[in-house]
Ligand SMILES: Nc1ncnc2c1ncn2[C@@H]1O[C@H](COP(=O)(O)OP(=O)(O)OP(=O)(O)O)[C@@H](O)[C@H]1O
């Protein structure tokens with residue numbers, strides 16, 4: 495279904511608790527089911543997107559020294575494809591703290607490079623990065639490492655997640671204007687499924703460029719601990735179907 499072009503999508507935002515990790519995990523699962531091999535890099539301090547995909551245990555950067563004898567990821571397979579989840583944090587220190595330790599010495603960076611390089615020995619069409627607010631610098635460093643290791647054919651896009659709050663929307667608009675990476679679009683998440691709120695979301699959507707996906711508040715997703723294919727909202731499946739295509743000027747998915 496997909497060509498050899500490798501695409502990374504950083505799922506991020508300007509507000510906590512709006513569903514970045516949930517969307518990163520759901521998007522990864524959707525891409526797997528639609529025919530892609532996917533690598534999910536979970537940078538959430540809680541390791542939340544990997545937790546949602548059933549990964550338990552320590553993150554790669556939880557200890558100050560990587561154990562090279564261990565594999566630092568888990569694979570979820572579907573038919574002949576894989577979703578590889580690398581849990582960077584969780585059950586331990588925050589990424590920025592841990593990453594600072596790593597960046598202080600060449601040996602640390604080399605270890606990190608080895609984990610990424612060995613995870614990338616298998617081929618992937620998609621790298622999804624669950625980029626937490628508190629790991630902005632960490633994300634940049636990892637993106638740099640991935641880019642150096644994963645060859646220049648890597649194409650990078652960013653997908654923002656926000657809620658329907660007016661200040662969130664305005665702040666996000668200002669941030670996107672200043673962005674450095676190609677903007678794939680925005681998910682307006684957890685929209686109360688009542689007509690006036692859906693209408694408001696659709697009118698806010700027109701202020702953005704690219705793909706804008708309006709996802710309702712879904713009772714079954716709230717505080718869910720393990721995702722399954724049946725938890726994937728249709729809007730996320732639709733989004734997964736177009737992430738690798740040229741970014742449209744504006745496309746609303748509701
Ligand atoms: N569309 C939705 N409908 C209902 N609940 C949702 C939806 N999307 C996310 N949630 C819930 O919102 C909560 C926060 O989600 P999540 O942890 O993914 O946010 P986050 O932006 O990654 O947070 P953080 O900033 O802490 O990393 C979770 O309990 C999740 O189950």
Ligand SMILES: [Mg+2]
Pocket residue numbers: 514515516538542543626
């Ligand atoms: Mg998160």
